[in-house]
Amino acid sequence: MEKIIECKDLKKNYGRNIALDGLDFNVYEDDIYGLVGENGAGKSTLLKILAGHILKSEGSCSVLGTNIESSFEYRRDCGFLIENPSFYSYLTGMENLKYQASLRKFKVDDEIIELTKIFKIDGALNKKVKGYSTGMRQRLGIVAAMMNRPKILILDEPINGLDPSGIIDLRNFLLKINKEWGTTIIISSHILNELSQIANRVGIIKKGKMIEEITLDDLKEKNEKFIRIIAADSKDVSKIVNVLEENLKINDYKVLPNNIIEVYDIVDIFIIQKSLAEKDIYLRSASIVENTLEEYYMNLMGGLK
Numbered sequence: 001m002e003k004i005i006e007c008k009d010l011k012k013n014y015g016r017n018i019a020l021d022g023l024d025f026n027v028y029e030d031d032i033y034g035l036v037g038e039n040g041a042g043k044s045t046l047l048k049i050l051a052g053h054i055l056k057s058e059g060s061c062s063v064l065g066t067n068i069e070s071s072f073e074y075r076r077d078c079g080f081l082i083e084n085p086s087f088y089s090y091l092t093g094m095e096n097l098k099y100q101a102s103l104r105k106f107k108v109d110d111e112i113i114e115l116t117k118i119f120k121i122d123g124a125l126n127k128k129v130k131g132y133s134t135g136m137r138q139r140l141g142i143v144a145a146m147m148n149r150p151k152i153l154i155l156d157e158p159i160n161g162l163d164p165s166g167i168i169d170l171r172n173f174l175l176k177i178n179k180e181w182g183t184t185i186i187i188s189s190h191i192l193n194e195l196s197q198i199a200n201r202v203g204i205i206k207k208g209k210m211i212e213e214i215t216l217d218d219l220k221e222k223n224e225k226f227i228r229i230i231a232a233d234s235k236d237v238s239k240i241v242n243v244l245e246e247n248l249k250i251n252d253y254k255v256l257p258n259n260i261i262e263v264y265d266i267v268d269i270f271i272i273q274k275s276l277a278e279k280d281i282y283l284r285s286a287s288i289v290e291n292t293l294e295e296y297y298m299n300l301m302g303g304l305k
């Protein structure tokens, strides 16, 4: 798989404020790459550098084989939605689309009109943008970012302002263009579970550094299912541990605060429940837990603070 974005040791300072602190970032052709991180981690700064909105301070960055500061040509093959989409508010939605298309030397054609229908902004195309709601602007911004069938689509928090049906429309459409147009997508979000539904790779940024890049397949492997037992009473915890070890020969488990015991050995949950019931130990709950991206992220962020 070809690497189409490669940033090495990327640094960006805003005066004394360090936004990117030696960040490495790699995106491969056909990736749907999810970028996550806390407020102020540096996500928008990275995406703005890729879009050519701001310049890096140090390090190297290439997109589609071009050093991004040596030429802006690569931007023709990209679509961007970064922060609030900027439109001329006194022009209509359609006039804005036509203007943006003319800057990039193409015309608004049937395919673009179809996009406005998919993102349900077609009914407002003849209205001035100054009368649009945040969600309508966002929908128009998404259409504008996609209207040149980009090779790379970069979306910074695209679901901001979208209603639930808008989020579903976007998710389905991103999956479709990734397959059908071969568009590589980079999408930043705070909604980690949303990202885990579409991304094949996720990069976690903290304090301007990439602290982990994982594929969702890796994540599935790393985070096998486990059983979470919650004892009804703190006095039961040692009894439960005894049954796990002596009767069921389970060694891989952890006792956590709040009367929680996690069992990582592969064992049938009903056998655990039955063995405990036979010893008159009843539980508040016993459940199978599959780690989500959210849990993985919280562990990682918590662990590195």
Ligand SMILES: Nc1ncnc2c1ncn2[C@@H]1O[C@H](COP(=O)(O)OP(=O)(O)OP(=O)(O)O)[C@@H](O)[C@H]1O
Pocket (backbone or CB within 6 Å): 014, 017, 018, 019, 037, 038, 039, 040, 041, 042, 043, 044, 045, 046
């Ligand atoms: N124009 C600017 N001038 C000064 N500091 C800035 C500027 N833009 C961003 N920063 C700082 O750079 C750091 C990274 O900000 P950035 O917006 O890239 O983070 P982010 O991960 O996108 O955050 P969020 O999730 O809140 O959008 C923050 O400390 C922020 O305060």
